[in-house]
Amino acid sequence: MKDITLKEIATTLGISITTVSKALKNYPDVSEKTKNAVKELAQNLNYTPNSFAVNLRTKESKTIGLIIPEVSHHFFSNIIKAIIDEAEKNGYLVIILQSNETLELEKKQVELLINKRVDGILMSLSNESNNDNHIQEIIKRKIPLVMFDKIAKLAKCSKVIIDDQKAGFEATQHLIDNGCKKIAHIRGPLNPQNSIDRYLGYKKALEKNNIPFDSKLVYACEKVNFEEGYEYAKQLFEEHPDVDGIFAITDLVAVGVLAYCNEQKINIPTDVKIIGFSNWFMSQVITPKLSTVEQPSHEMGKEAFNLLLEEMISRKEDKECNPKIIELPTEIIIRKSSIAN
Amino acid sequence: MKDITLKEIATTLGISITTVSKALKNYPDVSEKTKNAVKELAQNLNYTPNSFAVNLRTKESKTIGLIIPEVSHHFFSNIIKAIIDEAEKNGYLVIILQSNETLELEKKQVELLINKRVDGILMSLSNESNNDNHIQEIIKRKIPLVMFDKIAKLAKCSKVIIDDQKAGFEATQHLIDNGCKKIAHIRGPLNPQNSIDRYLGYKKALEKNNIPFDSKLVYACEKVNFEEGYEYAKQLFEEHPDVDGIFAITDLVAVGVLAYCNEQKINIPTDVKIIGFSNWFMSQVITPKLSTVEQPSHEMGKEAFNLLLEEMISRKEDKECNPKIIELPTEIIIRKSSIAN
Numbered sequence: 001m002k003d004i005t006l007k008e009i010a011t012t013l014g015i016s017i018t019t020v021s022k023a024l025k026n027y028p029d030v031s032e033k034t035k036n037a038v039k040e041l042a043q044n045l046n047y048t049p050n051s052f053a054v055n056l057r058t059k060e061s062k063t064i065g066l067i068i069p070e071v072s073h074h075f076f077s078n079i080i081k082a083i084i085d086e087a088e089k090n091g092y093l094v095i096i097l098q099s100n101e102t103l104e105l106e107k108k109q110v111e112l113l114i115n116k117r118v119d120g121i122l123m124s125l126s127n128e129s130n131n132d133n134h135i136q137e138i139i140k141r142k143i144p145l146v147m148f149d150k151i152a153k154l155a156k157c158s159k160v161i162i163d164d165q166k167a168g169f170e171a172t173q174h175l176i177d178n179g180c181k182k183i184a185h186i187r188g189p190l191n192p193q194n195s196i197d198r199y200l201g202y203k204k205a206l207e208k209n210n211i212p213f214d215s216k217l218v219y220a221c222e223k224v225n226f227e228e229g230y231e232y233a234k235q236l237f238e239e240h241p242d243v244d245g246i247f248a249i250t251d252l253v254a255v256g257v258l259a260y261c262n263e264q265k266i267n268i269p270t271d272v273k274i275i276g277f278s279n280w281f282m283s284q285v286i287t288p289k290l291s292t293v294e295q296p297s298h299e300m301g302k303e304a305f306n307l308l309l310e311e312m313i314s315r316k317e318d319k320e321c322n323p324k325i326i327e328l329p330t331e332i333i334i335r336k337s338s339i340a341n
Numbered sequence: 342m343k344d345i346t347l348k349e350i351a352t353t354l355g356i357s358i359t360t361v362s363k364a365l366k367n368y369p370d371v372s373e374k375t376k377n378a379v380k381e382l383a384q385n386l387n388y389t390p391n392s393f394a395v396n397l398r399t400k401e402s403k404t405i406g407l408i409i410p411e412v413s414h415h416f417f418s419n420i421i422k423a424i425i426d427e428a429e430k431n432g433y434l435v436i437i438l439q440s441n442e443t444l445e446l447e448k449k450q451v452e453l454l455i456n457k458r459v460d461g462i463l464m465s466l467s468n469e470s471n472n473d474n475h476i477q478e479i480i481k482r483k484i485p486l487v488m489f490d491k492i493a494k495l496a497k498c499s500k501v502i503i504d505d506q507k508a509g510f511e512a513t514q515h516l517i518d519n520g521c522k523k524i525a526h527i528r529g530p531l532n533p534q535n536s537i538d539r540y541l542g543y544k545k546a547l548e549k550n551n552i553p554f555d556s557k558l559v560y561a562c563e564k565v566n567f568e569e570g571y572e573y574a575k576q577l578f579e580e581h582p583d584v585d586g587i588f589a590i591t592d593l594v595a596v597g598v599l600a601y602c603n604e605q606k607i608n609i610p611t612d613v614k615i616i617g618f619s620n621w622f623m624s625q626v627i628t629p630k631l632s633t634v635e636q637p638s639h640e641m642g643k644e645a646f647n648l649l650l651e652e653m654i655s656r657k658e659d660k661e662c663n664p665k666i667i668e669l670p671t672e673i674i675i676r677k678s679s680i681a682n
Contacts, residue, residue, distance in 0.1 A: 046482055063436070063457075071425060077418040084412060084439050088446075093457060095404070095434045098425050105429075116404075116434060141387055226626070255626050262628070285567070285596050287603070287628040 009041055060316070063093045064308065065113035067123040069101045069150070074280045075250075075297050076124070079148070082301025083122060090309055092119070099126040110134040120144035120308045125152060127189045127224075144311035144321070148304040150192050158311065158323045160304045164194045167293045167330040168201025171247050171275045174291070174332050176209050178340040180245030180273055184217040186232050186257065188224055188249040195249060198277065202247055217243070221253060229256020237266065244272055245338075251276035251283045251292055258286060258337070273338040289335035296328045303328065350382055401657070404434045405649065406454035408464040410442045410491070415621045416591075416638050417465070420489070423642025424463060431650055433460070440467040451475040460656075461485035461649045466493060468530045468565075485652035485662070489645040491533050499652065499664045501645045505535045508634045508671040509542020510549075512588050512616045515632070515673050517550050519681040521586030521614055525558040527573050527598065529565055529590040536590060539618065543588055558584070562594060570597020578607065585613055586679075592617035592624045592633055599627060599678070614679040630676035637669045644669065 006024075010017045015034065023030045023038035041047075066083055068076045080096065087094045095118065099106035106126045113121055114137070121138055124147065132152040138145045139157055148160040175183050185202045188195025199218070206213050217240065219232040229248060233256065236243055248254035254276030261268050268274055268288050276283060276292040283290035303326050314321035347365075351358045356375065364371045364379035382388075407424055409417045421437060428435045436459065440447035447467045454462055455478070462479055465488065473493040479486045480498055489501040516524050526543045529536025540559070547554050558581065560573040570589060574597065577584055589595035595617030602609050609615055609629050617624060617633040624631035644667050655662035 071422040072415070072418040074413070074415075077413040080437070081412040081439065084437060085441075088438070093436045093438070093453065096421070096425060096437050097429070097434070098422065100426075112434065226622075259626055281567070282623050282626065285600055285623070285627055 009038060009045070009047065012041060013037055061117055061119055062091060063095060063116070063118050064120045064122060064305075064312075065095045065097065065109075065116070065118040067097045067099060067106060067109045067113070067121065069099050069124060069126045071096065071098055074252075074282075075149075075278050075295065078297035079124075079301035079304075082298045083305050086302050086305040086309075090305075092309075099129075101126045101128060103128040103130070107134045110138060114138070114141065114143065118143070120146075120312045122146050122148065122304050122308055124148050125150040125192065127192050127195075130191050142315065144308055144315055146304050146308045146311070148300055150194055153193055156323055158307045158325065160300050160307065160326045160328065162295055162300075162328050162330050164197035165201040165204070167277070167295075168198035168247070169205045170201070170330075170332050171198075171277065171293050172202045172205035173209070174334070175245035175247060175273055175275060175338060176205065176211070178245075178269075178273055178338055181211065182217070182240065182243050183211070183245035183247060184219070184236050184240065184243050186219045186221060186229060186236075186246065186248045186253055188221055190220060198249060216240075221249060224250055224253060226252055226256040226259070229253035229258075230260045231256075233257040233260035237264070246272060246274045248274065248276050251278050251280040251290060254290055254292070254337075255282060255286060258288075258290065262287070268337050269339055270341050275332075275338050279333055283333075283335070288337045291335045291338035292333050294331040294333050296330070299328055350379060350386070350388065353382060354378055402458055402460055403432060404436060404457070404459050405461045405463060405646075405653075406436045406438065406450075406457070406459040408438045408440060408447060408450045408454070408462070410440050410465060410467045412437065412439055415593075415623075416490075416619050416636065419638035420465075420642035420645075423639045424646050427643050427646040427650075431646075433650075440470075442467045442469060444469040444471070448475045451479060455479070455482065455484065459484070461487075461653045463487050463489065463645050463649055465489050466491040466533065468533050468536075471532055483656065485649055485656055487645045487649045487652070489641055491535055494534055497664055499648045499666065501641050501648065501667045501669065503636055503641075503669050503671050505538035506542040506545070508618070508636075509539035509588070510546045511542070511671075511673050512539075512618065512634050513543045513546035514550070515675070516586035516588060516614055516616060516679060517546065517552070519586075519610075519614055519679055522552065523558070523581065523584050524552070524586035524588060525560070525577050525581065525584050527560045527562060527570060527577075527587065527589045527594050529562055531561060539590060557581070562590060565591055565594060567593055567597040567600070570594035570599075571601045572597075574598040574601035578605070587613060587615045589615065589617050592619045592621040592631060595631055595633070595678075596623060596627060599629075599631065603628070609678050610680055611682050616673075616679050620674055624674075624676070629678045632676045632679035633674050635672040635674050637671070640669055 006017045006020045010020045020038050023035045084094050097109040132155055135152050135155045145157040151159045187199045203213055221228045254274055276290050279292045279294040283292050311321045347358045347361045351361045361379050364376045425435050438450040473496055476493050476496045486498040492500045528540045544554055562569045595615055617631050620633045620635040624633050652662045
């Protein structure tokens with residue numbers, strides 16, 4: 001289908017392009033008769049303003065980019081939902097890209113979004129992201145940027161985070177308060193800041209309660225999935241049959257641990273108490289129900305978009321915008337998997 | 342930040358805009374020296390080709406739109422993942438919009454995507470979508486369109502579907518084969534085609550096995566969630582304590598039924614056998630593990646994108662493209678919740 005242009009409407013009606021354009025925008029200096037003729041023809045011809053041409057004029061695309069590690073992750077899909085909803089309310093479209101947890105793809109996606117001239121970028125880092133040249137590139141170009149959840153600690157941009165260290169501390173303290181004395185931690189990969197911080201919170205809680213830290217009780221996931229939870233639980237109970245508490249980096253890993261314990265008739269919470277992280281829907285429906293740390297995914301998406309919106313407006317007005325950091329609260333959700341015997 | 346244009350590079354170096362453009366595209370008729378000077382300056386000035394201008398020239402946005410009812414639904418988030426992955430491989434970006442299961446929002450999203458001049462649209466209908474004027478609008482404008490999962494049966498466009506009636510039949514037949522004689526169906530809303538078809542499959546299986554159909558054993562969800570599964574299970578066991586089989590429209594609803602049965606000590610599968618639909622991850626980790634119908638979400642996303650790609654290529658070459666329908670196979674996954682006593 002050939003695109004209908006203002007010129008064709010003008011030629012058909014024998015008037016100037018300017019008049020057509022003014023008629024479509026309802027300018028007062030065009031007669032009602034001409035306006036009606038233009039509008040009728042435009043409708044009959046299925047005319048829509050060429051958004052590329054509009055973009056060229058306004059230098060705004062009304063589109064933002066969102067880069068996340070993995071769309072089908074429950075936590076991220078909740079964030080996406082919140083971001084799309086907020087963007088929609090404010091007249092923005094959202095292009096979504098996945099890094100699939102690799103730095104290489106993440107860099108490529110940043111480049112794509114820069115070339116696409118999006119008005120702003122929201123991103124959460126992949127597990128591999130140990131350098132931030134691509135983040136610096138966004139900042140250097142003064143493209144509004146907000147990072148959330150998995151952030152680059154040193155990047156000078158706005159961020160929406162939780163206090164992972166505090167949350168990790170509280171999860172571990174909860175196990176200690178319920179009588180656990182030998183607590184294992186199935187942690188995330190070595191690189192991501194949130195995985196490091198939850199681990200540091202675990203260590204700190206042991207220390208505060210005079211429980212000696214034993215590095216052999218810490219297992220590091222690579223893929224952070226159900227299978228790793230199951231496998232590490234197996235290894236853990238073979239190596240340390242007297243373990244009485246487990247803090248897992250996410251609910252998905254914790255559910256893997258639960259599956260192993262259920263299979264081996266290791267009683268939860270009598271023999272071992274378990275706490276996860278994120279409060280996925282799943283955690284309420286498995287047996288036994290899983291204690292966890294509530295991580296406000298919807299709120300995080302909403303706050304991230306609104307911070308970005310502020311920056312996009314400042315940038316449009318050529319104003320400087322100082323980076324802000326919003327820290328959202330977490331909460332321990334106590335269910336059957338961790339309560340005292 | 343002011344955008345750097347070819348003109349500025351040309352002025353700075355005292356050469357023509359054409360030469361700058363050719364140098365950046367590595368044309369052989371520009372000297373290596375000039376090329377290097379242009380590229381170096383372009384890099385120092387953070388020059389990126391203006392994608393709006395490029396779009397205006399090529400009439401392609403290399404962007405597609407995806408409209409789905411609900412991003413955070415496990416089934417849809419798997420489809421999104423597959424679509425983004427395929428699009429990425431083929432150099433397309435994906436704008437994602439949610440209808441939140443309302444026709445009003447769905448219409449608005451279609452309009453937004455048409456105005457944005459995306460190269461093609463992928464969509465799955467909301468539960469409310471009982472008219473297809475907005476779909477006709479896309480087809481009339483010859484914008485490549487592929488519908489998947491929840492489709493408009495009569496729309497003349499390509500589709501990727503499963504045979505919901507056959508799958509519903511097989512799920513019910515499986516319960517009958519395992520000894521069920523009084524089978525309830527917790528169905529989806531009255532409007533969506535897939536919900537109608539699964540219900541028709543259920544009816545057909547009863548008929549084929551000479552089990553009288555009883556409309557009182559059919560409960561219709563509105564939101565198709567955990568809570569409705571739980572509530573309808575409660576109502577069902579109060580009204581028909583002798584029910585011995587339940588076919589639920591999705592795993593999420595089935596998990597609500599399971600939760601009620603577990604609470605009330607109604608033994609699954611001894612007292613009642615249950616089968617869901619979709620094969621969500623959750624179904625493998627709950628107790629007892631849930632039998633279900635495997636619905637190939639990843640495959641569906643991949644096929645839908647590739648059908649769209651075919652159409653976008655045809656459209657670019659101004660060729661007609663006949664709508665295709667791809668039907669993907671489903672499979673009954675047998676787990677503990679439905680096996681014979």
